[in-house]
Amino acid sequence: MAETAVRMEAGERTTTRPGFLSRIFLHNLPAKIAALPMVLTVLVVFVGCTIWTIYYSFTNSKLLPTGKFVGFDQYERLFATSRWNVSVWNLVAYGSMSLVFTLVIGFILAVLIDQKIRFESAFRTIMLYPFALSFIVTGLVWQWIMNPTLGLQGTLRNLGWENFTFDWIANPRMVLFALLIAGLWHGTGFCMVLMLAGLRGVDEEVWKAARVDGIPTWRTYVSIVLPMMRGVLITAIVIIGSGIVRLYDLVVALTNGGPGISSEVPAKYVFNYMFSGGNIGQGLAGATMMLLTVLIIMIPWAYLEFGGKGRRA
Amino acid sequence: MQHSVSIRDLSLNFGNVKVLEHLNLDIAQGEFIVLLGPSGCGKSTLLNCIAGLLDVSDGQIFISGKNVTWEEPKDRGIGMVFQSYALYPQMTVEKNLSFGLRVAGMPKAEIDQRVQRAAEILQIQPLLQRKPANLSGGQRQRVAIGRALVRDVDVFLFDEPLSNLDAKLRSDLRVEIKRLHQRLKNTMIYVTHDQIEALTLADRIAIMKNGVIQQLADPHTIYNKPTNLYVAGFIGSPSMNFITGTLDGANFTANDGTVIPVGAYQFVSSAPTGSTKAVLGVRPEHIFIGDEAQGMPYKATAEIEIVEPMGSETLAWTKVAGIPVTFRCSSDIPLAAGDTVTVGFDIARGSLFDAGTENRL
Amino acid sequence: MSQTATMTGQPAVAQDTSGPRGPRPKPFFTPKKVILYTVLVFFSLYYLFPLYVMVVTSLKTMPEVRFGNIFALPTAPNFDAWVKAWTSACTGLNCNGLAPGFWNSVKITIPSTIVSIFIAAVNGYALVNWRFKGSEIFFSILIFGSFIPYQVMLYPLVMITREMGIFGTLQAVIIIHTVFGMPILTLLFRNYFASLPQELFKAARVDGAGFWRIFFEIMLPMSLPIFVVAIILQVTGIWNDFLFGVVFAGTQNYPMTVQLNNIVNSAQGTPEYNVNMAATVLTGLVPLTVYFVSGKWFVRGVAAGAVKG
Numbered sequence: 010m011a012e013t014a015v016r017m018e019a020g021e022r023t024t025t026r027p028g029f030l031s032r033i034f035l036h037n038l039p040a041k042i043a044a045l046p047m048v049l050t051v052l053v054v055f056v057g058c059t060i061w062t063i064y065y066s067f068t069n070s071k072l073l074p075t076g077k078f079v080g081f082d083q084y085e086r087l088f089a090t091s092r093w094n095v096s097v098w099n100l101v102a103y104g105s106m107s108l109v110f111t112l113v114i115g116f117i118l119a120v121l122i123d124q125k126i127r128f129e130s131a132f133r134t135i136m137l138y139p140f141a142l143s144f145i146v147t148g149l150v151w152q153w154i155m156n157p158t159l160g161l162q163g164t165l166r167n168l169g170w171e172n173f174t175f176d177w178i179a180n181p182r183m184v185l186f187a188l189l190i191a192g193l194w195h196g197t198g199f200c201m202v203l204m205l206a207g208l209r210g211v212d213e214e215v216w217k218a219a220r221v222d223g224i225p226t227w228r229t230y231v232s233i234v235l236p237m238m239r240g241v242l243i244t245a246i247v248i249i250g251s252g253i254v255r256l257y258d259l260v261v262a263l264t265n266g267g268p269g270i271s272s273e274v275p276a277k278y279v280f281n282y283m284f285s286g287g288n289i290g291q292g293l294a295g296a297t298m299m300l301l302t303v304l305i306i307m308i309p310w311a312y313l314e315f316g317g318k319g320r321r322a
Numbered sequence: 323m324q325h326s327v328s329i330r331d332l333s334l335n336f337g338n339v340k341v342l343e344h345l346n347l348d349i350a351q352g353e354f355i356v357l358l359g360p361s362g363c364g365k366s367t368l369l370n371c372i373a374g375l376l377d378v379s380d381g382q383i384f385i386s387g388k389n390v391t392w393e394e395p396k397d398r399g400i401g402m403v404f405q406s407y408a409l410y411p412q413m414t415v416e417k418n419l420s421f422g423l424r425v426a427g428m429p430k431a432e433i434d435q436r437v438q439r440a441a442e443i444l445q446i447q448p449l450l451q452r453k454p455a456n457l458s459g460g461q462r463q464r465v466a467i468g469r470a471l472v473r474d475v476d477v478f479l480f481d482e483p484l485s486n487l488d489a490k491l492r493s494d495l496r497v498e499i500k501r502l503h504q505r506l507k508n509t510m511i512y513v514t515h516d517q518i519e520a521l522t523l524a525d526r527i528a529i530m531k532n533g534v535i536q537q538l539a540d541p542h543t544i545y546n547k548p549t550n551l552y553v554a555g556f557i558g559s560p561s562m563n564f565i566t567g568t569l570d571g572a573n574f575t576a577n578d579g580t581v582i583p584v585g586a587y588q589f590v591s592s593a594p595t596g597s598t599k600a601v602l603g604v605r606p607e608h609i610f611i612g613d614e615a616q617g618m619p620y621k622a623t624a625e626i627e628i629v630e631p632m633g634s635e636t637l638a639w640t641k642v643a644g645i646p647v648t649f650r651c652s653s654d655i656p657l658a659a660g661d662t663v664t665v666g667f668d669i670a671r672g673s674l675f676d677a678g679t680e681n682r683l
Numbered sequence: 684m685s686q687t688a689t690m691t692g693q694p695a696v697a698q699d700t701s702g703p704r705g706p707r708p709k710p711f712f713t714p715k716k717v718i719l720y721t722v723l724v725f726f727s728l729y730y731l732f733p734l735y736v737m738v739v740t741s742l743k744t745m746p747e748v749r750f751g752n753i754f755a756l757p758t759a760p761n762f763d764a765w766v767k768a769w770t771s772a773c774t775g776l777n778c779n780g781l782a783p784g785f786w787n788s789v790k791i792t793i794p795s796t797i798v799s800i801f802i803a804a805v806n807g808y809a810l811v812n813w814r815f816k817g818s819e820i821f822f823s824i825l826i827f828g829s830f831i832p833y834q835v836m837l838y839p840l841v842m843i844t845r846e847m848g849i850f851g852t853l854q855a856v857i858i859i860h861t862v863f864g865m866p867i868l869t870l871l872f873r874n875y876f877a878s879l880p881q882e883l884f885k886a887a888r889v890d891g892a893g894f895w896r897i898f899f900e901i902m903l904p905m906s907l908p909i910f911v912v913a914i915i916l917q918v919t920g921i922w923n924d925f926l927f928g929v930v931f932a933g934t935q936n937y938p939m940t941v942q943l944n945n946i947v948n949s950a951q952g953t954p955e956y957n958v959n960m961a962a963t964v965l966t967g968l969v970p971l972t973v974y975f976v977s978g979k980w981f982v983r984g985v986a987a988g989a990v991k992g
């Protein structure tokens with residue numbers, strides 16, 4: 010009786026001892042067939058393709074990935090290319106601004122929505138709908154709004170505000186902010202939803218205790234509730250962060266990297282070298298650098314989440 | 323004498339759900355009041371109104387003679403302890419205790435002194451630098467009490483503070499809360515749905531049902547002279563035996579025809595005239611057997627159906643002339659299912675209720 | 684009732700009953716409320732403005748657009764730009780409008796959604812109820828793999844699909860969407876199945892039901908909510924995809940987002956902003972409809988995808 014129970018829970022434990030191979034392949038066969046796509050995805054795509062890319066980033070492959078091993082040549086060339094360096098700098102600048110603003114705005118909006126307001130669901134709906142749209146749509150709308158002659162700038166100048174300037178999209182120094190406005194429009198609502206879920210998860214009695222203690226509302230949010238939302242915050246940072254590293258469609262639609270190369274990003278650099286630049290080795294080296302960036306974000310998170318002091322309650 | 327807490331005509335609705343209606347309650351200085359009632363009867367709601375965490379719909383609340391109906395919780399001179407402890411999880415115990423005082427801008431020396439005193443009273447000095455996650459349930463609840471203690475207030479409010487603890491800890495902490503009350507002598511209002519807690523801790527118990535206080539009295543009165551059938555049935559385990567019948571003149575006639583003289587019964591006002599449908603209630607421990615039964619004014623024969631030995635005492639489930647009756651006796655008396663024994667009781671210790679209004683006669 | 688009054692008694696000591704009584708006064712305007720709603724309305728304008736501009740511009744004629752007030756309502760709203768965007772807007776050389784892109788997106792989204800959800804559902808079920816040696820390890824890698832930038836795997840995947848002879852076809856895009864949708868969907872289903880009472884599964888096993896029978900007859904009927912969430916997640920996600928469409932679908936099968944971007948960003952001649960905006964609205968229409976129809980479910984979807992990690 011106990012034995013059947015164990016077998017049912019663990020699945021893989023059997024009392025008979027069939028041959029090694031049949032034990033691996035035949036036992037629990039339907040489950041293994043069902044999991045086959047996952048196994049293939051993991052082995053072929055996530056592990057296989059990644060290793061392949063890392064390996065070939067050390068070759069001088071041009072049009073086809075057949076080149077010979079050249080060590081770190083591709084990486085040296087990568088960091089000697091101004092377009093790549095601009096891309097990396099843009100990613101760092103845009104990424105840090107985007108991360109901070111998304112979190113701050115998302116948190117503030119969540120706090121505001123949390124104030125037992127009227128029309129709560131209307132406000133929530135309005136804030137989240139951009140997230141349902143694609144980056145292409147987002148980019149194109151903002152491209153039109155920021156159109157220097159016919160967009161916001163032109164309109165306000167026509168209305169008599171002669172000096173009004175909002176040409177960020179055409180100004181190499183400001184184009185990242187144009188990207189930021191569109192990016193925040195798309196993503197802050199999502200962050201707000203995450204934060205709101207976190208806020209609503211806080212025990213109501215903690216709020217009552219803070220009120221009895223005479224702690225002002227803002228102070229309760231900052232000193233008590235925010236630290237309690239550590240899990241949600243980390244999740245948000247990881248999701249926003251890995252989205253930033255992937256940033257591609259928005260740039261293509263909004264600026265296509267311009268003016269000049271002033272809004273290029275690594276994902277676009279990689280894409281162009283792989284599929285139109287005819288220099289696969291460069292693209293793969295860039296991709297490997299992107300992977301490295303993600304690992305740098307992910308490893309501390311994975312450590313906090315799964316390692317260290319064991320699982321959080 | 324000045325009341326510590328007075329509630330005048332308090333009503334509270336959530337939308338159009340009326341939870342409390344025209345509730346009045348006066349609590350003396352230093353009194354330990356327990357609000358007892360089934361789940362959803364409005365105990366927490368009442369407590370939150372007193373604390374100022376809920377906006378009342380109508381009525382007034384006075385604390386230490388001051389009308390605090392519109393005051394913020396922090397200005398009411400109350401401290402509160404919650405069922406889920408509600409500690410600030412990212413702060414050490416010390417910070418948990420001192421945070422409110424620091425926010426209020428109290429001098430550091432004074433804060434330290436108060437924290438030390440609370441820690442000493444509750445014996446949590448060794449835990450001051452720990453975070454709540456590293457404390458046991460009992461320790462957490464002590465810290466929660468400490469947070470109310472450092473506020474140095476007149477009135478303590480407890481909302482089921484022990485119900486997240488296991489039975490052993492619960493009885494330990496119960497004693498500690500009682501000790502705390504004896505030492506501090508401030509007013510305590512304590513919500514629970516555990517009647518043992520209520521009976522052991524309270525100076526007076528308020529039994530609530532559907533937002534209405536059914537009876538407010540000391541534990542002895544609540545137990546022995548319940549004001550209506552609801553209170554009689556709610557308090558006591560196993561429940562009081564109820565026998566329906568008719569009361570006329572000096573006799574109570576049970577539905578099966580058994581006649582019990584009620585001459586020795588103390589009526590609330592006077593015995594009703596004429597014949598009244600009534601319910602007779604007798605606590606299981608007020609029914610005696612053996613020699614003791616012989617001395618009782620009323621005796622009957624009981625057939626024992628089930629015997630439940632509970633260690634120090636024994637419960638017997640019996641039938642007396644077809645009516646189910648439970649009684650409790652010393653475990654020294656040998657009983658077995660199927661036995662027939664003589665039982666007796668004194669009507670003076672019973673309770674009579676009007677079957678219509680359900681109120682005590 | 685009447686008795687209660689006597690029990691609780693009248694005030695023993697006369698107290699000043701003239702003071703505050705009833706609820707705290709709540710003025711309609713407080714500085715806090717004014718600030719709160721001002722900020723909320725300000726942000727709402729930021730979020731709504733692009734939608735407004737998009738729709739308004741698409742209903743104008745080009746001369747009106749050139750007049751240069753993007754706030755203004757169209758003087759004579761008309762759908763000419765919509766018709767043109769749908770039927771005859773040019774992407775580079777050919778001028779077939781967005782319609783082919785729309786149908787391509789439909790042809791990509793429907794099978795990709797079905798296939799990816801089916802595979803992930805079965806996979807999540809196997810992971811919860813039929814664990815085998817290594818299943819948890821594969822699952823962990825799957826989840827971590829979802830953070831790898833797509834660019835890292837893109838080129839080898841092009842080569843693999845080319846070897847399979849499906850590069851530049853709908854099958855390739857469908858497979859790619861299934862692969863990259865797998866981590867989040869599997870997570871979703873795994874967590875959901877794990878939250879169901881295990882007794883049902885065990886009882887069915889004792890009755891002798893097998894893997895597929897339990898899945899179809901016991902698990903599926905209980906999983907409607909999670910399927911709704913997954914469908915919302917996948918339909919919007921796949922419809923909005925650009926990268927996989929542009930790489931794997933092939934010119935004939937470009938999805939709507941790619942066509943849209945081509946219409947707006949690589950058109951020759953004078954740009955027709957009203958047509959561009961009409962095309963943009965049209966592309967956004969499907970996910971927006973899903974969003975507004977699904978309401979709370981969409982929120983659940985994005986939150987489930989994120990918080991459960």
Ligand SMILES: Nc1ncnc2c1ncn2[C@@H]1O[C@H](COP(=O)(O)OP(=O)(O)OP(=O)(O)O)[C@@H](O)[C@H]1O
Nearest residue numbers: 336339341359360361362363364365366367368515
């Ligand atoms: N925020 C609210 N909105 C609407 N109804 C509520 C709200 N809070 C409580 N209630 C209702 O008010 C009634 C009293 O609730 P209350 O929490 O005071 O009960 P309680 O006596 O404390 O019960 P318990 O022993 O379960 O804690 C319940 O019927 C409850 O459903």
Ligand SMILES: [Mg+2]
Nearest residue numbers: 365366367481
């Ligand atoms: Mg309660």
